[in-house]
Amino acid sequence: MTTGKINVSVENIFPLIKKFLYSDHEIFLRELVSNATDATLKLKHLTSIGEAKVEYGNPKIEVKIDKENKKLHIIDQGLGMTAEEVEKYINQVAFSGAEEFLEKYKDSAKDSGIIGHFGLGFYSAFMVASKVEIITKSFKDEPAAHWTCDGSPEFTLVPSDKTERGTEIILHIAEDSLEFLEEFKIRELLKKYNKFMPVSIKFGTKKETLPKPEDAPEDYKAEEIEVDNIINNPTPAWTKAPTELKDEDYKEFYRELYPMQFEDPLFSIHLNVDYPFNLTGILYFPKMSADLQIQKDKIQLYQNQVYVTDNVEGIVPEFLVMLRGVIDSPDIPLNVSRSYLQSDGNVKKISNYITRKVADKLKSLFNENREDFEQKWNDIKIVLEYGMLSEDKFYEKAGDFVLYPTVDDKFFTLAELKEKLATNQTDKNGKLVVLYASNKEAQHGYIDIAREKGYEVLLLDSPIVSHLIQKLEADNENLTFVRVDSDHIDKLIQKDETQISKLSEEESTKLKTVLEELVPKATYTVQLEAMDSNAAPFMITQPEFMRRMKEMSQSGGGGMFGMGNFPEMYNLVVNTNSNLATTILSTEDKSAQEHLVKQAMDLAKISQGLLKGEELTAFVKRSFEMIK
Numbered sequence: 334m335t336t337g338k339i340n341v342s343v344e345n346i347f348p349l350i351k352k353f354l355y356s357d358h359e360i361f362l363r364e365l366v367s368n369a370t371d372a373t374l375k376l377k378h379l380t381s382i383g384e385a386k387v388e389y390g391n392p393k394i395e396v397k398i399d400k401e402n403k404k405l406h407i408i409d410q411g412l413g414m415t416a417e418e419v420e421k422y423i424n425q426v427a428f429s430g431a432e433e434f435l436e437k438y439k440d441s442a443k444d445s446g447i448i449g450h451f452g453l454g455f456y457s458a459f460m461v462a463s464k465v466e467i468i469t470k471s472f473k474d475e476p477a478a479h480w481t482c483d484g485s486p487e488f489t490l491v492p493s494d495k496t497e498r499g500t501e502i503i504l505h506i507a508e509d510s511l512e513f514l515e516e517f518k519i520r521e522l523l524k525k526y527n528k529f530m531p532v533s534i535k536f537g538t539k540k541e542t543l544p545k546p547e548d549a550p551e552d553y554k555a556e557e558i559e560v561d562n563i564i565n566n567p568t569p570a571w572t573k574a575p576t577e578l579k580d581e582d583y584k585e586f587y588r589e590l591y592p593m594q595f596e597d598p599l600f601s602i603h604l605n606v607d608y609p610f611n612l613t614g615i616l617y618f619p620k621m622s623a624d625l626q627i628q629k630d631k632i633q634l635y636q637n638q639v640y641v642t643d644n645v646e647g648i649v650p651e652f653l654v655m656l657r658g659v660i661d662s663p664d665i666p667l668n669v670s671r672s673y674l675q676s677d678g679n680v681k682k683i684s685n686y687i688t689r690k691v692a693d694k695l696k697s698l699f700n701e702n703r704e705d706f707e708q709k710w711n712d713i714k715i716v717l718e719y720g721m722l723s724e725d726k727f728y729e730k731a732g733d734f735v736l737y738p739t740v741d742d743k744f745f746t747l748a749e750l751k752e753k754l755a756t757n758q759t760d761k762n763g764k765l766v767v768l769y770a771s772n773k774e775a776q777h778g779y780i781d782i783a784r785e786k787g788y789e790v791l792l793l794d795s796p797i798v799s800h801l802i803q804k805l806e807a808d809n810e811n812l813t814f815v816r817v818d819s820d821h822i823d824k825l826i827q828k829d830e831t832q833i834s835k836l837s838e839e840e841s842t843k844l845k846t847v848l849e850e851l852v853p854k855a856t857y858t859v860q861l862e863a864m865d866s867n868a869a870p871f872m873i874t875q876p877e878f879m880r881r882m883k884e885m886s887q888s889g890g891g892g893m894f895g896m897g898n899f900p901e902m903y904n905l906v907v908n909t910n911s912n913l914a915t916t917i918l919s920t921e922d923k924s925a926q927e928h929l930v931k932q933a934m935d936l937a938k939i940s941q942g943l944l945k946g947e948e949l950t951a952f953v954k955r956s957f958e959m960i961k
Contacts, residue, residue: 334489334490334491336487336488336489336490358460358461358510359513359522360457360526361457361458361460361461361504362396362407362513362519362522362523362526362527363522363526363527363639363640364454364455364457364458365407365454365455365457365458365502366394366396366407366523366526366527366530366534367454367527367530367639368454368455369394369407369408369409369411369500369502369532370394370409370530370531370532370638370639371411372409372411372412372413372499372500373392373394373409373410373411373412373532374411374531374532375411375412376389376392376411376412376472376498377389379412379472385412385472387472387498390410391533392409392410392411392499392532393410393532393533393534393535393561393563394407394408394409394410394530394532394533394534394535395407395408395409395534395535395536396408396519396523396534396535396536398514398515398516398519400514403505403506403511403514404503404504404505404506405462405503405504405506405513405514405519406501406502406503406504407501407502407504408499408500408501408502409499409500409501409532410497410498410499411498411499411500412471412472412498412499412500413469413470413471413472413477413498413499413500414467414469414471414478414500415471415473415475415476415478416475416476416478416490416492418471419467419469419478419480419490420490423455423467423480424488458502458504459484460510461504461506461507461510461513462484462504462505462506462507462510463483463484463505463506463507463508464481464482464483464484464505465481465482465484465502465503465504465505466479466480466481466501466502466503466505467479467480467481467500467501467502467503468493468495468500468501468503469493469495469499469500469501470493470495470496470497470498470499470500471498472498476492476493477492477493477494477495477496478490478491478492478493479491479492479493479495516537519536520536520564523536523564523565524564525640526639526640527564527565527639527640528564528565528566528640529565529566529567529569529635529638529640529659530565530567530638530639531567531568531572531637531638532567533561533563533565533567534563534564534565535561535562535563535564536562536564537562538559538560538561538562539559539560539561539562540557540558540559540560541557541558541559541560542555542556542557543555543556543557543558566589567638569586569589569638569659570582570583570585570586570615571586571603571604571613571614571615571659571661572613572638572661574605575603575605578603583598583601583603583615583617584597584598586615587601587617587657587658590633590657590658590659591631591657594619596619596620598617598618598619598657599617599618599619599620599709599712599713600617600618600694600698600709601615601616601617601618601658602615602616602617602618602690602691602694603615604616604660604686604687604690606686606690609682610662610664610682610683610686611662611663611664612660612661612662612664612683612686613660613661613662614658614659614660614661614662615658615659616632616653616656616657616658616660616687616691617656617657617658618656618709618712618713618716619631619656619657620712621655621712621713621714621715621716631643631655631656631657631658632645632649632653632654632656632657632658632659632660633645633658633659633660634648634659634660634661634662635659635660635661635662636661636662636663637661637663638661645660647680647684648660648680648683648684649684649687650684650687650688650720650723650724650727651719651723651724652716652717652719652720652722652723652724652727653687653688653691653716653720655715655716655719656716660687662683664683685726688720688724688726688727689726689730691720691727692726692727692730692731692734693730695717695734696730696733696734698734699733699734706734706736707736707738707744710736710738710744711738714736714795715795715797717731717734717735718735718795718797718798718801719797721735721801721804722797722800722801722804728804732746732747732748733746734746735747737750737791737793738791738792739789739790739791739792740770740773740780740790740791740792743789747805747809750767750791751765751809751812753789754766754767754789757787757788758788758789758826760826760827760828761827761828761829762827763811764811764812764813765811765812765813766813766815766825766826767791767812767813767814767815768783768788768789768790768791768815768816768817768825768826769790769791769792769793769798769802769814769815769816769817770790770791770792770793770794770816770817770818771792771793771794771798771816772794773792775941775942776816776817776818778869778940779817779818779822779940780817782821782822782868782869783817783822783825786822786826788822788826790817793814798884799881799882799884799885800885802814802881803881803885815877816875816877816880818873818874818875818941819874819875819876819877819880820874820876820877820904820906821862821864821868821872821874821906821908823862823864824862831863832863832864832865832910833863834861834863834909834910835863835866835909835910835914835915836909836914836915836918840918841861841909843918844861844907844909844914844917844918845859845861847917847918847926847930848905848907848917848930851927851930851931851934852905852930852934856901856902856903857873857903857904857905858902858903858904858905859904859905859907860904860905860906860907861907861909862906862907862908862909863908863909863910864908864909864910864911865908865910866908866910866911866912868908868910868911869908869911869937869940870907870908870911870912870913870914870933871905871906871907871908871913871933871934871936871937872905872906872907872908872937872940873903873904873905873906873937873938873940873941873943874903874904874906875901875902875903875904875941876902876904879902903941903943905934905937913929913933916929917929917930917933931955932952932955932956935948935952939952
């Protein structure tokens with residue numbers, strides 16, 4: 334028997350480990366199961382190259398609760414250790430590492446939470462245990478060893494009678510951590526951290542019904558047998574080659590990741606790269622709503638099939654954090670701080686690779702089945718539009734697959750749109766004018782007028798569209814986007830032909846004076862226009878620039894300071910060639926004149942959805958009076 338004192342200058346390192354090293358006590362199980370997995374996979378490697386002259390077999394890891402004795406066992410059938418190796422790896426390497434770590438990081442360790450660094454994973458056991466035992470038998474032909482430590486620098490190391498290869502770690506659970514003796518708690522942690530570990534993990538047993546024999550009599554009673562309850566899936570979809578998987582396999586794995594999600598994903602992207610870094614994974618596009626209130630933290634990050642976190646900001650480009658799925662990379666350190674990740678060169682390369690891979694996949698989906706891609710467009714557009722605004726590399730590729738739908742459900746790429754609209758929607762200054770609506774119902778009247786002219790109107794209704802069209806205009810010379818209700822149609826796309834006004838200059842001035850006396854100046858600017866006599870006599874428009882700046886300010890970024898709180902400003906466009914304009918002008922009775930303007934104004938407001946509350950009630954009452 335060997336007893337000894339671990340050679341450390343910090344007299345009692347365990348309280349320090351407990352206090353500084355780990356902010357989250359539950360990760361002890363992840364660390365110990367990860368160590369057991371490593372020991373098993375290392376043995377697999379050594380047997381495959383002929384260095385370990387033993388049968389690898391079909392090893393598993395077992396997690397066992399002994400509630401009565403307040404013990405938790407983690408048992409593997411891996412490499413095992415000799416007494417000499419226990420002395421070296423447990424007493425010397427890890428402890429000196431722990432001490433060095435504490436000296437260096439004790440002020441910031443709680444924030445950085447670096448685990449696995451300096452081989453410290455094993456010591457996370459002391460966060461929940463008052464005493465830890467290791468019983469281990471090496472694959473080498475040497476006696477087994479039994480190490481015990483009660484959380485002080487004292488330890489004992491004695492021979493053991495263990496005959497099977499591998500390591501058993503026994504945690505004597507401390508009084509403040511008894512929750513870790515509850516079956517549901519351990520199951521929850523194994524599911525969270527070890528669900529996809531590459532070695533089978535047994536946690537208890539379960540009953541399985543044997544299949545009914547073909548010649549079974551009618552009163553045959555199905556037989557049940559007790560089998561190991563394997564809690565993990567050692568070969569998840571992302572560890573397989575894309576050629577091995579069908580569409581249904583990807584959907585099945587999605588359901589495994591998100592059991593509470595009832596809708597299938599729209600499509601998946603399989604990531605697989607081994608140079609200049611290692612990364613595998615599967616990303617899924619779920620259906621997206623257009624309100625930007627999207628749940629983040631749905632992508633899970635793994636390191637060699639060990640769960641790390643679902644906060645992947647900094648690793649996955651920002652616009653893709655709305656997706657779902659798994660990323661696994663041994664090149665991403667476990668549980669390091671966000672600032673470390675953001676400054677890490679490897680992580681930046683990973684982010685760029687994911688951006689490129691997603692763009693390439695979207696392009697191939699678009700090329701392979703454009704019709705299907707168009708049908709899915711409204712469910713994915715918010716992510717892609719955000720990507721165009723936030724990632725230059727994505728923006729460069731987006732022209733190949735980003736779509737611009739019309740109010741008639743036709744879809745164009747930007748290049749197709751330019752070609753389609755060039756003849757009809759280029760104004761007299763050579764500018765291509767793209768008309769768009771943000772709400773098909775609310776802007777129906779304006780869309781109708783544009784259609785009568787043979788113009789295409791896009792339907793751009795996402796909350797960030799103002800930012801997007803601003804960027805597109807900056808990058809495409811002689812291209813401008815205007816919302817279909819921002820002016821009357823002849824002003825939106827100005828051609829050479831000009832309408833002649835029926836009113837003289839003097840009559841126009843008189844009409845404008847009458848209107849300005851009756852129309853609220855704070856909200857409306859009166860604008861007289863000579864239009865087709867069949868066009869609406871009164872029309873309310875909202876100038877593109879003002880509205881766009883206000884929208885950009887409200888959705889974050891862009892726009893002028895304080896624009897989000899700026900009052901709504903509109904133009905009242907009055908058609909001087911309409912019969913109504915002539916009637917208002919020729920009506921001598923001031924009260925009748927006011928009544929006409931008020932009624933026309935309210936009708937124009939209704940077409941923009943601006944007539945509400947008291948004003949709407951008064952309008953309805955007035956209208957009924959007229960038809961009595």
